[in-house]
Amino acid sequence: MQIVKLRVKGSSFEGDGNLLPxxxxxxxxxxxxxxxxxxxxxxxxxxxxxxxxxKIEVVEIIDxxxx
Numbered sequence: 001m002q003i004v005k006l007r008v009k010g011s012s013f014e015g016d017g018n019l020l021p022x023x024x025x026x027x028x029x030x031x032x033x034x035x036x037x038x039x040x041x042x043x044x045x046x047x048x049x050x051x052x053x054x055k056i057e058v059v060e061i062i063d064x065x066x067x
Contacts (some may be wrong), residue, residue, distance in 0.1 A: 003063040010054010015039065017047035 019038040021031055042048050 001065045001067055002061055003065075004058045005062055007057045007059050008054060009057075010051055010052060012045040013050070013051045014042040014051070016042050016045040016046045017044055017049040020049070 015038045019034040021034075026034075
């Protein structure tokens, strides 16, 4: 596993990964609400998810972990 610095050419979207569907027994209507919240973008959360539409280049390896 590595922590890297990236250069991104293209568009990006940051969503809240905590709002992604899970097998947790939540009602379907609530899952639809969570999907709407997700696509509104990341306001603040503990699990940001970044989607990139374009090219990604690793410019620096900051840390390299051996698992």
